[in-house]
Amino acid sequence: MTTPEPSASASAADKPTPRKDPWELPDVSGLTVGVLGGTGDQGRGLAYRLARAGQAVIIGSRAAERAQQAADEIGNGVQGAENAECARRADVVIVAVPWEGHAKTVESLREELRGKLVVDCVNPLGFDKKGAYALKPAEGSAAEQAAALLPDSRVTAAFHHLSAVLLSDPEVEEIETDVMVLGEVRADCEIVQALAGRIPGMRGVFAGRLRNAHQVESLVANLISVNRRYKAHAGVRLTDI
Amino acid sequence: MTTPEPSASASAADKPTPRKDPWELPDVSGLTVGVLGGTGDQGRGLAYRLARAGQAVIIGSRAAERAQQAADEIGNGVQGAENAECARRADVVIVAVPWEGHAKTVESLREELRGKLVVDCVNPLGFDKKGAYALKPAEGSAAEQAAALLPDSRVTAAFHHLSAVLLSDPEVEEIETDVMVLGEVRADCEIVQALAGRIPGMRGVFAGRLRNAHQVESLVANLISVNRRYKAHAGVRLTDI
Numbered sequence: 001m002t003t004p005e006p007s008a009s010a011s012a013a014d015k016p017t018p019r020k021d022p023w024e025l026p027d028v029s030g031l032t033v034g035v036l037g038g039t040g041d042q043g044r045g046l047a048y049r050l051a052r053a054g055q056a057v058i059i060g061s062r063a064a065e066r067a068q069q070a071a072d073e074i075g076n077g078v079q080g081a082e083n084a085e086c087a088r089r090a091d092v093v094i095v096a097v098p099w100e101g102h103a104k105t106v107e108s109l110r111e112e113l114r115g116k117l118v119v120d121c122v123n124p125l126g127f128d129k130k131g132a133y134a135l136k137p138a139e140g141s142a143a144e145q146a147a148a149l150l151p152d153s154r155v156t157a158a159f160h161h162l163s164a165v166l167l168s169d170p171e172v173e174e175i176e177t178d179v180m181v182l183g184e185v186r187a188d189c190e191i192v193q194a195l196a197g198r199i200p201g202m203r204g205v206f207a208g209r210l211r212n213a214h215q216v217e218s219l220v221a222n223l224i225s226v227n228r229r230y231k232a233h234a235g236v237r238l239t240d241i
Numbered sequence: 242m243t244t245p246e247p248s249a250s251a252s253a254a255d256k257p258t259p260r261k262d263p264w265e266l267p268d269v270s271g272l273t274v275g276v277l278g279g280t281g282d283q284g285r286g287l288a289y290r291l292a293r294a295g296q297a298v299i300i301g302s303r304a305a306e307r308a309q310q311a312a313d314e315i316g317n318g319v320q321g322a323e324n325a326e327c328a329r330r331a332d333v334v335i336v337a338v339p340w341e342g343h344a345k346t347v348e349s350l351r352e353e354l355r356g357k358l359v360v361d362c363v364n365p366l367g368f369d370k371k372g373a374y375a376l377k378p379a380e381g382s383a384a385e386q387a388a389a390l391l392p393d394s395r396v397t398a399a400f401h402h403l404s405a406v407l408l409s410d411p412e413v414e415e416i417e418t419d420v421m422v423l424g425e426v427r428a429d430c431e432i433v434q435a436l437a438g439r440i441p442g443m444r445g446v447f448a449g450r451l452r453n454a455h456q457v458e459s460l461v462a463n464l465i466s467v468n469r470r471y472k473a474h475a476g477v478r479l480t481d482i
Contacts, residue, residue: 022470133452136377163481176480180463208466211374215456215463222421222457223479225449229263230482238467239417239476240404 022206025194026187032056033195034090036083036097036105039070042121043096045167046159049175051076053198060086087112092119092191094159095146099124099135102142107149114152119192120213121159123220131225134218141213143182156183157213158192158204161223163233174201177235181206182213205238263447266435267428273297274436275331277324277338277346280311283362284337286408287400290416292317294439301327328353333360333432335400336387340365340376343383348390355393360433361454362400364461372466375459382454384423397424398454399433399445402464404474415442418476422447423454446479 033050037043038059051057051074059074060083061067067080087093087109093116097105102122106113122142124135139145143157158181166172179196181204183189193204207216219236226234274291278284279300292298292315300315301324302308308321328334328350334357338346343363347354363383365376380386384398399422407413420437422445424430434445448457460477467475 130450130452134456166481182463205467206470207463209371211371212459212462212466215375215459218453218456219460221453222423222448225453226446226479226482229447232482234482235480237478237480238464239478240407240473241467241471241475 025190025197025204028092028191028194028198029054031091031191031195032058032089034058034060034086034093036060036086036093036095036109038080038086038096039066040096040098041164041168042159042162043094044070044074045162045164046094046096046121047071047078048074048076049167049199050195051078053200055195055198058086058089060084084109084112087116090116092117092195094119094121096121096159098122099142103145103149106146110150110152113150116153117188117191118146118150118153118155119159119195120146120155120157123160123217125218125221131228132221134214134221136214140211141217143210143213143217147210154183154185154188155210156181156188156192157210157216158182158196160217160220161236163227163235166233166235175199175235176201176237178203178205178238180216180236180238182208182210182216184209205241266431266438266445269333269432269435269439270295272332272432272436273299273330275299275301275327275334277301277327277334277336277350279321279327279337280307281337281339282405282409283400283403284335285311285315286403286405287335287337287362288312288319289315289317290408290440291436292319294441296436296439299327299330301325325350325353328357331357333358333436335360335362337362337400339363340383344386344390347387351391351393354391357394358429358432359387359391359394359396360400360436361387361396361398364401364458366459366462372469373462375455375462377455381452382458384451384454384458388451395424395426395429396451397422397429397433398451398457399423399437401458401461402477404468404476407474407476416440416476417442417478419443419479420445421457421477421479423449423451423457425450446482 064082071080120143147155196204305323312321361384388396437445
């Protein structure tokens with residue numbers, strides 16, 4: 001009900017060293033980003049936006065030819081590869097596969113993803129005649145499922161609320177939205193925040209630990225309702241930050 | 242993962258009658274709003290903002306004297322009453338009690354709330370040394386719990402993401418945030434949306450059915466993380482609408 005506010009005792013004045021600026025993020029321009037499920041709408045749109053912003057991007061698919069074909073269509077220097085090779089060659093690996101194939105795909109790449117920064121952007125949703133609704137994975141969320149299946153990877157969650165239509169439309173210059181980034185390790189989250197920030201209009205905002213990923217993933221069900229009612233491609237912007 | 246967009250077949254061009262403007266909302270200026278739990282931070286802040294916007298407001302508490310005292314402190318014509326009387330006299334009743342007392346309070350007012358428009362704004366959260374986390378009520382969400390306990394009321398959910406600090410600060414003129422409103426009946430949601438819209442800076446946005454309330458309620462756990470990291474009073478704004 002009430003949002004607790006930062007306590008006065010945590011103010012900078014009480015600390016011997018100055019507090020780190022949360023907007024000071026690392027330079028990620030040299031990192032190669034892999035997108036598993038890069039031939040789907042969301043993966044394709046993300047690959048396009050990141051490549052257009054100057055990032056090296058490899059999209060992965062189960063079949064190398066399909067990945068290559070999608071990469072050629074996206075252009076902007078995007079490469080295509082079979083999922084395992086995509087995972088091996090990338091520094092940061094975005095998981096953008098359908099929820100139905102999530103566990104199987106992630107588990108099959110455990111070796112290739114060892115030590116890698118993994119960004120899960122999967123929204124487990126069900127659909128019926130009343131619209132979309134949240135599915136609750138046994139692990140708590142898609143991101144926590146990935147973390148459980150990839151004990152040697154650095155799993156984060158982000159990029160849940162983006163409209164594939166806006167991402168893929170070359171005439172859209174800026175995508176006005178914040179990207180909520182969740183994870184356990186600050187340095188990992190900051191890399192993902194910085195990646196999001198490379199796309200014009202987006203900010204990467206730290207939004208908690210993985211145990212709070214479920215509501216971020218399933219908020220997409222609400223955005224679908226918003227889109228239907230307002231004929232929009234709704235995004236989420238956090239205010240006062 | 243992907244946010245489905247409105248299908249082309251649902252466009253206005255296909256329909257014989259023009260589609261209703263989703264921003265066209267009813268005049269709610271004559272309604273009396275009750276706030277159960279109106280002596281807590283969130284209820285008090287909401288009561289203040291609504292009264293300041295010209296709404297007739299009664300805050301409820303278990304003890305009439307406490308309600309009266311809080312009402313006097315808030316000013317702006319706010320009245321105080323014991324919860325049952327507050328519910329009886331109000332047209333719209335906001336439930337802003339702590340999650341721990343939610344079921345008991347709601348159930349005890351079943352008669353008084355019969356036929357009334359109920360707005361649940363309770364966020365079921367747990368706290369430990371790692372911060373806040375979502376609690377999952379057996380009914381799915383606090384709002385669905387209220388709906389189950391109040392079969393003869395019109396239950397909606399809204400006002401989850403507001404900073405009590407900003408609400409209560411008289412120097413804050415506008416609160417820049419959207420209020421996600423959930424419910425089963427469009428006319429009921431529109432009344433709540435209109436109420437939210439009376440507070441400067443706020444928009445009331447329809448955001449789905451009650452079965453999708455859990456993620457909206459528990460997103461507060463993420464906003465708490467945002468507030469800590471950025472030293473802010475974060476709110477949520479939906480873009481492209």
